[in-house]
Amino acid sequence: MDIMSEFATFAGGCFWCMVKPFDQWDGIIQVTSGYTGGHKENPTYQEVCSETTGHAEAVQIEFDPQIISYKELLNVFWQQIDPTDLDGQFHDKGHSYRTAIFYHSEEQRQLAEASKRELDASGRFDKPVVTEIVPASTFYPAEEYHQDYYKKNPLRYKMYRSGSGRDAFIKKNWSKAKNDAELKQRLTPLQFEVTQNSATEPPFRNEFWDHHEEGLYVDIVSGEPLFSSKDKFDSGCGWPSFTQPIEQSATTEEIDLTHGMIRTEVRSKESDSHLGHVFDDGPGPNGLRYCINSAALRFIRKADLEKEGYGQFAALFK
DSSP states (O other): OOOOOEEEEEEESSGGGGTHHHHTSTTEEEEEEEEESSSSSSOOHHHHHTTOSOOEEEEEEEEOTTTSOHHHHHHHHHTTSOTTOSSEETTEESGGGOEEEEESSHHHHHHHHHHHHHHHHTTOSSSOOOOEEEEOOOOEEOOGGGTTHHHHSHHHHHHHHHHHTHHHHHHHHHGGGSOHHHHHHHSOHHHHHHHHHOOOOOTTSSTTTTOOOOEEEEETTTOOEEEEGGGEEOOSSSSOEESSOSSGGGEEEEEEOGGGOOEEEEEETTTOOEEEEEESOOSSTTOOEEEEOGGGEEEEEGGGTTTTTOGGGGGGGO
């Protein structure tokens, strides 16, 4: 059956930083970096940056509305930007770095305006939301070296996001959507520090490093399924190790530059919990080792899957 896809177009400052937040969701077919909203045909990156074409750096997202809705895309968009800045985004200033929603239909316009009013009324920001909502116009794809920049240049991408102030702004204004007080009540201090503050528990002195029972390992915060005992192996590192997640879409990966090292951090997608790191020295077909903190996990025994609401995974252990 053919996919009846739709398009969404958003400007959120530097388009390098606007691809990955959408690319990681189910239902996304393609995310393209480019230029729109201006008057010059086929502009180049240099021309757009010169502020003479009227275009904004933007991303055009082709998506399957049966899997992910336009409203969900709007929620992702708002959480990537400073919607109160008329002059650009973070350290990138100028009209080409403005924020905008370019709607493709009357339904998109109405949803965009409703979401903007809701955000403005939420009191999350101490200044008004000024992101413009305008009709979509011709979208010009950017040069090839700009496409999927986060994949082609992951280290520079991570350093740029951090250096621009975008990551700090997002963490300050959106991470606290998690109820820290509630989490501190139901998690142990170690579980909280690992999942919320990216701490690391001691090796060989944690719950699951030498655990061999059959079952499912889920996120201690959200309960989302993460790893199966079928993919668990003894790596000798002192932490539970897996060759792969139960589903690739259950986790996200980020470049981690802390402690003077370059590592790949693994986080849960739904709750954004820090889980651990992934390395390329595993025994499986992909050669990966997911080194995960026990404190980020809860174990569901095979016999308890149905009772705990994870019955759809019982077939993994037959």
